[in-house]
Amino acid sequence: MPAFLLEIGLEEIPARMIAPAQAELARRVEDLLTRERLIDASEGLELHSYSTPRRLAVLVKHVHESQADTEEQLTGPSWAVAFKDGQPTPAAQAFAKKAGVDIAALMKxxxxxxxxxxxxxxxxxRTASEILAEQLPKEIASIYWPKNMYWRxxxxxxxxxxxxxxxAILGHQIVPVEFAGVTASNVSRGHRILHEGSITFEHAGDYLGQLEAAYVTADVELRRHRIRKALDAATRLIPGARWREDEPLVDTVTHLTEWPTVLLGSFDASYLTLPxxxxxxxxRDHQKYFAIEDAAGKLAPYFLTVLNTQPEEHGDEIIRHGNERVLRARFNDARFFWDVDQKTPLTARLEMLKTVTFQKDLGSYYAKTEANIAVAERLAGIAQQRGAAVDAAALITATRLAKTDLTAELVKEFTELQGIVGGLYARAQGLGESVAQAIYWQYSPAGVDDPIAPTAEGQLLGLADRFQTIQAMFSIGLEPSGSKDPFGLRRAANGIVKILAESGLPLKLSDLLAGTDEAVKAKLAAFxxxxxxxYLREVKGFAYDVVNAVLAAGCDDVRDAIARAEALTAVRGSADFIAISAAFKRIKxxxxxxxxxxxxxxTLAATLFADDSERTLHAHITEVDPxxxxxxxxxxYREALERIATLRPDVDLFFDKVMVMVEDEAVRGNRLALLAQIQGSFSSxxxxxxIVTA
Known part of the structure; x- marks a missing residue:
């Protein structure tokens, strides 16, 4: 059976959009071939997907050249309706036409x-070529892109x-797929700079080899591996140095290149006086360069850049000097902005926030700062009452100055440094390490994989800022809906949950919600x-039924919910606990x-117990409950759950010996009370x- 190759050639695709589109195209092609019976899963699917900035491709081996003929039994109207006195009615004629057979071929x-x-x-x-030519344009057009464009x-x-x-090639044959005015052929293109002319594939299986000869590495993982090896090799030119590991940047440059090479550059060591x-x-963010550090982990005056070309002899010096010149200009800008910003301390920038809009209906960042302070003071007070060590004065100072770096020239130029610049300025201006650390870490965690702030003051500032934003947005009806979350409120709430889960702060969700308008509070609690x-499912990895069981008992204390989920996960496989879970389903x-x-x-009354199994179960509950x-x-919680599981023999015996819903009203009510006691005592x-038990 032949191989099938599909390649879509484009102008350069944004790097962040390539991997999802590559995966989606592969899935769509596989689904199409499976649906149309052109591949046989029992024979083992060999499908590979490839991508570069200028192409998406799928190569599938062992594709049938045509579908197998099929035979299908169709059933139509009742015989009595289809034939009257042995003669076909319009119903029979319509069914025969639909089935594509003569009236005489109809059977009873x-x-x-x-x-x-x-x-x-x-x-x-049908032939594979016919099906693919018909169906592939629809699949290509259906690929999701965050942003699309018209060009014709x-x-x-x-x-x-x-x-x-x-x-589009099936074996040696071109499949006449047409999309956006372009008809498929067996002709592709190599590297934009390093390869002149086109590439003609005689066979689908020639794809990777011919592209490699044209300076295109289409296999993403091979390209990634070559980049990492080249980074290692270039770094070895500097004794004792190593390039700073940065997997997201490796991923970005992998999707920015077709034929990657790595070049080592340097910058003046005087720039190392900057943070x-x-x-x-x-x-990293502006030039896509990798930083280099010395054996002690300190930044060294070198960088690595990944090129999408093969420098000619002596050409690497020209490229190196060009990159060094660009970086030098950027560093000069940064040093200039740093020096200019120091002339206006953070404390003098607070008034400037009155002209910086937070949200059009909620006012300025100055107003938000005042609201943040109120929340921070309240949370700090609760934490201190519960024994937490918090420098309240440092926290309030940090909260007051947290947003002032929005007025700094360095942040205007490098927006990624918001918060970080404020922390660095606070340290440079002698505002105290606690204040500097809190400001520096206020936006951490930005994602579920990021660390939380290392200090209680930073954690409280992060909680106050995020919660005030969420509360304010909800109060004016701007809560997230469906996939829409323009203000990143889900991300902010994820940060709050992560801080509550991973910090030592003795705070609960209800502490944040206290004082909120009741109508908004209900929405926030659900949110x-x-x-x-x-967090429990996607970050901690607990099974969905464990999460459902734990949340049903409450999640106000996030760390407590985690502890319960861990204990439940540990014991759920035991025979006794499985039986107890099944019994609780029955009780519920x-x-x-x-x-x-x-x-x-x-009201539960021991005098109304009519069977020894009731008395035994009640006695055991009375013993285990405290x-x-x-x-x-x-x-x-693990030991608590193990104690609950010891009820299994008595619960089993109770259900074997006793019918709860008996006619006797008093006995029935008493038995219901016993079940309610079991549920109430242990469902906390x-x-x-x-819990799924089967």
């Missing part, structure tokens, strides 16, 4: 529902960048519950059905009925 089929008309339909398989006046197609060429954060940001669920269902029928539980309470108070850890 007896089913449990009666006699029906049927027909055997033979369908000849009056034409409907939109794509990330203008289409330049298409390659390292500034230098690395300029190199934060979603974010705790996200019985109590729910009783409530629906308006049958209420009475033990579970004590263990839960010390967050020894988790709702065990949520």
């Amino acid at each position: 089929t007896v089913t449990p529902k009666g006699e029906y008309v049927s027909a055997t339909v033979h369908r000849k398989g 006046a009056g034409k409907p197609e939109r794509f990330v960048r203008p289409l330049k060429w298409l390659v 390292e954060e500034v230098l690395v940001t300029v190199m 934060f519950r979603e974010r705790v669920e996200f 269902n019985i109590l729910r059905q009783a409530e629906e029928k308006k049958i209420t539980a009475s 033990q579970v309470v004590a263990l839960s108070e010390s967050r020894n 850890i988790a709702d065990f009925s949520e």
Whole structure:
């Protein structure tokens, strides 16, 4: 069976959009071939996807040249409706036309529902070329891009960048796919600079080799590997040095290049007097350069740049000097802005915030700062009352000055340094290390993989700033909806949950929500519950049923919810706990059905126990309940759950011996009360009925 190759040639695609599109194109091609019976999964799928800034490609081996013929049995109207007195009715004629057979070919089929008309339909398989030419344009057009563009006046197609060429080959044959006015051929293009002319593929399997000869490495992982090896090799030119590991930057330059090479450059060591954060940001975010550090981890006056070309002899010196010149200009700008900013201390910049808009309906950053201070003071007070060591004065100073670097020239030029610059300026201006650290770390964590601020003051500032933003936006109806979250409120809430989970602050979600308008508070509580669920499932990796069970018992204390989830995960596989979980499902269902029928539980009375199994179960509950309470108070949830699991024999015996919903109203009410006691006593850890047991 032949291989099938599809390549979409484009103008340069933004690096961040390439990997998702590559994966989606591969999925769409696989789904199409599977749906149309052109590949056989039982034979083992060999599908590979490739990409560079100028192309997306999929290569699939062992594709059928045509579909297999099929035979299908179609059932139509009832025989009585289709034939009257042995003659076909319009219903029979319509069915025969639909099935593509003569009236004489219709048959009678007896089913449990009666006699029906049927027909055997033979369908000849279509060729792969015909199917692919018809279906691939739809699949290509359906690829999701964060941003699309039109490039042909009056034409409907939109794509990330203008289409330049298409390659579609099945074995040796060209598949006549047409999209956006371009008809597929077997002709592609090599590297824009290093290769002149076109590339003609005689066979789909020639793809990688011929591109490599044209200075294009289409295999993304091979390109990534070559970049890392080249970075290592270039760094070895400096004794004792190493390039600073930066996987996101490696990923970016991988998707920016087709034929990557690495060049070592240097800069004047005098620039090292600038803060390292500034230098690395300029190199990384603005120039896509890798920083180099010495054996002690200190920044060295060198950088590495990944080129998308093969320098000619002596040409690398010209390229190196060009990159060094650009970097020198950027560093000079940074040093100039740093020096200018120092002439106006942060304390003098507070008034400037009155002219910086936070949000049009919520006022300036000065107003937000005042609101942040109120929240920070309240949270610090609660934390101190519960024994946390907090430098309240440093926290308030940091909160007051946290946004002042928005007026600094360095931040206007390098917006990625917001907060970091403020912290560096606070340290340089002698405002104290606690203040500097809090300002520096106020935006951490920016994502779920980032660390939280290392100090209590930084953590409290981060909580206050994020919560005030969320609360304010909700109060004017700007909460997230669906996939829309223009103000990043979910990200801010994720940061709050992460700080509460991973810091030592003795704070709960309800501490943040205290004092909020009741209508807004209900929305915020639901919103934060979603974010705790996200944290437990996506960040901590707990199973969905464990998360559901834990959240059903509450998530106000995030660290406590994590401890309960860890304990539940540890014991859920034991036979006793599985049985107890199943019993809790039964208890929950019985109590729910009783409530629906308006049958209420009475006050539990031992004198109404009619069977020894009731007495035994009640005695065991009475013994275990205080033990579970004590263990839960010390967050020894695993042992608490193991104690609960010891109820299994008595619960099993109870359900074997006793019917809860008996006619005797007093006995029935008492048994419902016993079940309610079990549910109420032990569901504070988790709702065990949520655990999947089969």
